[in-house]
Structures are given as structure tokens and as C-alpha cells.
Amino acid sequence: MDSILVTGNGPLNGQIPIAGAKNACLTLMPATLLSEEPLTLTNAPRLSDIKTMTQLLQSLGAEVSSLQDGQVIAMSSHDLTSQTADYEIVRKMRASNLVLGPLLARFGQAVVSLPGGCAIGARPMDLHVEGLEALGADIELSDGYLHAKAPGGLKGAVHEMRFASVGATENIVMAATLAKGTTVLKNAAREPEIVDLVECLRKMGAQISGEGTSTIEIQGVDRLHGATHQVVTDRIELGTYMLAPAICGGEVELLGGRMSLVESFAAKLDAAGVSVTETEKGLKVARKNGRVASVDVVTEPFPGFPTDLQAQMMALMCTAEGTSVLEERIFENRFMHAPELVRMGANIEVHGGTATVTGVNQLKGAPVMATDLRASVSLILAGLAAEGETTVSRVYHLDRGYEHVVRKLEGVGAKIERIKGQ
Numbered sequence: 001m002d003s004i005l006v007t008g009n010g011p012l013n014g015q016i017p018i019a020g021a022k023n024a025c026l027t028l029m030p031a032t033l034l035s036e037e038p039l040t041l042t043n044a045p046r047l048s049d050i051k052t053m054t055q056l057l058q059s060l061g062a063e064v065s066s067l068q069d070g071q072v073i074a075m076s077s078h079d080l081t082s083q084t085a086d087y088e089i090v091r092k093m094r095a096s097n098l099v100l101g102p103l104l105a106r107f108g109q110a111v112v113s114l115p116g117g118c119a120i121g122a123r124p125m126d127l128h129v130e131g132l133e134a135l136g137a138d139i140e141l142s143d144g145y146l147h148a149k150a151p152g153g154l155k156g157a158v159h160e161m162r163f164a165s166v167g168a169t170e171n172i173v174m175a176a177t178l179a180k181g182t183t184v185l186k187n188a189a190r191e192p193e194i195v196d197l198v199e200c201l202r203k204m205g206a207q208i209s210g211e212g213t214s215t216i217e218i219q220g221v222d223r224l225h226g227a228t229h230q231v232v233t234d235r236i237e238l239g240t241y242m243l244a245p246a247i248c249g250g251e252v253e254l255l256g257g258r259m260s261l262v263e264s265f266a267a268k269l270d271a272a273g274v275s276v277t278e279t280e281k282g283l284k285v286a287r288k289n290g291r292v293a294s295v296d297v298v299t300e301p302f303p304g305f306p307t308d309l310q311a312q313m314m315a316l317m318c319t320a321e322g323t324s325v326l327e328e329r330i331f332e333n334r335f336m337h338a339p340e341l342v343r344m345g346a347n348i349e350v351h352g353g354t355a356t357v358t359g360v361n362q363l364k365g366a367p368v369m370a371t372d373l374r375a376s377v378s379l380i381l382a383g384l385a386a387e388g389e390t391t392v393s394r395v396y397h398l399d400r401g402y403e404h405v406v407r408k409l410e411g412v413g414a415k416i417e418r419i420k421g422q
């Protein structure tokens with residue numbers, strides 16, 4: 001297995017291009033299942049999760065081609081052959097469950113394995129099921145698979161989610177586009193990836209309003225048509241690389257970045273003493289004076305601080321002046337990076353969903369292990385700021401969500417290389 005070798009070597013300066021959002025692309029791709037006509041996505045990220053979704057769609061009979069070095073994904077669901085999302089593919093990635101709503105809406109039936117994905121908590125699917133049942137679906141769990149049926153088609157309904165789940169919002173919105181009548185989804189998630197999905201669905205002919213707020217209204221239509229859509233910028237990749245100059249010092253411009261995608265996160269950086277400014281091409285992040293100050297963080301649904309940046313923020317807080325408290329409210333088991341950071345000399349105490357981090361003067365390089373996608377990149381950030389060499393193993397987690405991480409960080413002066421495994 002490959003590993004990544006990072007050697008801390010001081011401030012970073014230059015530019016990093018930010019890719020299209022993994023999480024947007026993973027919900028835009030299943031949207032192809034809603035229509036017989038082609039859907040083309042541009043600005044797609046080159047990631048193993050995208051390959052997994054490609055395999056899943058192909059296993060259903062969709063045609064999926066990767067063009068322009070993977071940045072364009074051309075799809076057609078004209079001749080689908082199956083409505084079953086098999087465990088062998090779904091177990092690799094939780095987002096596979098996003099085929100459920102579209103398949104059910106277009107064919108009146110779907111069989112989808114319960115998902116796997118990052119080991120960061122139980123991550124059930126009850127909210128997806130409740131929403132689709134509200135639209136008239138009949139869903140049963142047997143042999144680890146959800147068997148969903150709506151023989152007479154789905155019907156619009158008013159439904160309030162118990163929690164603003166991102167995936168459940170996406171599945172319900174996609175399903176409702178082809179339901180009869182109007183659906184009002186209350187307590188919907190407000191993430192930019194949902195806004196991006198709705199913009200794409202609208203190009204396909206869907207009638208939707210309220211995206212980006214907690215009430216989304218969908219007027220069902222008979223059919224959707226083809227479209228071309230540009231995937232929104234990845235706010236998590238953006239936030240991750242914003243932390244590179246924050247933790248190492250220097251000044252880095254994140255090309256394609258927008259403040260509206262990372263407002264709450266940028267506010268925390270500002271409070272820590274890191275400047276974030278908008279430029280013509282993106283966002284510029286600079287840390288010019290000494291250590292950052294400690295700040296407290298609570299993860300929340302958008303527009304709150306994203307759980308997907310908690311691990312990376314913890315790496316920064318390990319080097320801060322003072323003590324910070326990081327509270328994880330979205331996932332119950334998302335501090336697996338903490339013991340690895342402790343191996344690098346960090347001072348962290350975890351109690352339930354709260355981590356208390358007291359910054360140290362200097363992290364020390366060490367061999368560490370990536371445990372999930374965001375944890376893996378937090379260890380790389382820590383390695384960039386540490387004295388000596390850090391080897392991060394199990395980097396297949398990283399390949400799920402960060403394209404060209406070595407090239408992007410080398411481009412701003414980091415000493416980082418990928419070591420090929422046996």
C-alpha cells in the first residue's frame with residue numbers, strides 16, 4: 001500500500017487550484033438515472049469515489065464515460081438494465097445510497113444495499129426511508145438490502161425531516177422531481193452541494209424552489225431531459241488547503257475559492273489570527289505572525305462549521321497558543337485522528353463528542369495511520385508543520401477525496417512525496 005512522506009519545511013507560498021466538489025458530484029451523477037437523455041458534468045474531480053459511483057451506475061446499465069482527463073463525465077441512462085445497487089459496490093461508499101431516490105422515482109422500484117463508507121459512526125438510512133415513505137413508497141429491509149416499491153408512482157407530500165440530513169435531502173428532492181403533485185420538504189439540509197444539485201435538476205426540467213433554505217418545494221413533472229452542468233467548487237478541499245498556510249505560515253491563493261462556501265470556517269481562521277481575503281481568482285490566506293490563537297469549534301449542518309473540516313482544524317489547533325475545545329455534533333465517532341496526532345506530540349483529550357486540544361510549540365514527525373478521508377489529510381497538514389519526517393500510511397482514504405494532493409502541495413513549496421507500496 002502507498003504512503004505519503006511529509007517533511008516539515010516552513011512557510012508555504014503560491015497558488016493551489018481547487019477542484020469540483022466530490023460530494024456534489026456524487027449526488028449529481030445519480031441524477032442521470034432520472035432521465036432517458038444524457039447528463040454531462042464538467043469540472044468533475046478525479047477521485048476514487050467518483051470511479052466507485054461510475055461503477056455503480058454502470059452496474060445499473062448506465063453509460064458513463066470519463067472525458068478530458070476525468071474532468072468531464074458524460075452519462076446516459078437510456079437503457080438501464082437493473083434497479084439493484086449491489087452490496088459489493090455500495091459497501092465501498094455510503095454515497096451509493098443516492099441511487100435509491102432516482103431509481104424509485106423513474107421505475108417505481110429499487111433495491112439498494114445498506115451502505116458502508118467511512119467508519120465515522122452508525123450512519124443509518126432511516127431519514128431517507130421516512131422521506132420516501134412520505135412520498136408513498138413502500139420500503140422493507142431484508143438481507144441487508146432496502147427493497148423499495150411505488151407501483152403507482154410516487155406522490156407529492158409535505159414532509160418534515162427529524163434532522164437536516166444531506167443525503168436524505170438529496171434522495172427525497174430527486175425522487176420528488178418525478179412524483180405526482182407538490183412536495184414540500186421541511187427542515188431540509190442547506191449545503192451548497194444541495195443548491196448545486198437543484199440547479200442541475202432545474203436545467204433538466206425540474207420545478208424546484210427554496211434550495212439553500214430549510215424548506216424546499218418541488219412540483220413534480222412527467223419527465224426530465226438532458227443537461228450539461230458544471231460541478232460547484234469543493235468547499236472541503238478549499239478549507240483543507242486554506243489550513244496549509246495557516247499551519248505552516250506563508251501566503252497561498254486558493255484558485256476558484258469563494259467566501260460564501262466557507263464563511264463560518266473563515267470566521268474561525270480570522271479569530272485564530274489568519275487572514276482570509278477575496279481576490280479576483282479566489283481566496284487568499286496568509287499567516288504572517290507567529291503562532292495562531294486557539295479557538296473553539298462546534299460542528300453543525302451548513303452554514304455552521306462543517307464536520308468535514310473538523311479533523312483538519314484540530315491539526316491547526318494542535319499548534320495554537322492556548323487551549324481549544326472542538327465539539328463534534330454530526331458524527332459520533334469522528335476523533336480517530338486524535339490518537340495519531342498525539343503520536344506527533346499533540347496534547348489532546350477526548351471525552352465523548354468533545355476534544356480538548358492544548359497547543360504545543362512544535363509537533364514532531366512520526367509514522368501515523370490514516371483512519372478515514374478527512375483524518376488522513378489532517379495528518380498531512382500536521383506533518384507539514386512538524387519537525388522531521390511524517391509518514392502517513394493507508395492513503396487510499398486520501399485518494400477518495402483529494403486529487404493530486406502531492407502535486408498541489410508541492411506547488412506551494414511543501415516537501416511531500418508519495419511512496420509506492422509493495
Ligand code: UD1
Nearest residue numbers: 023026095123124125126127128165166167168308330331
Ligand atoms: C454528507 C457528506 C459527508 C458529510 C455529511 C455531513 C456526501 C457524499 N457526504 O454525508 O461528507 O460529512 O454530509 O455534512 O455528501 N443520519 C441518520 N439517519 C439517516 C441519515 C443520516 O441518523 O437516514 C445521521 C448520520 O448518522 C449522521 C448525521 O445524520 O450522524 C449526518 O448525516 P448526513 O447529513 O446524512 O450525511 P451524509 O449525507 O451521509
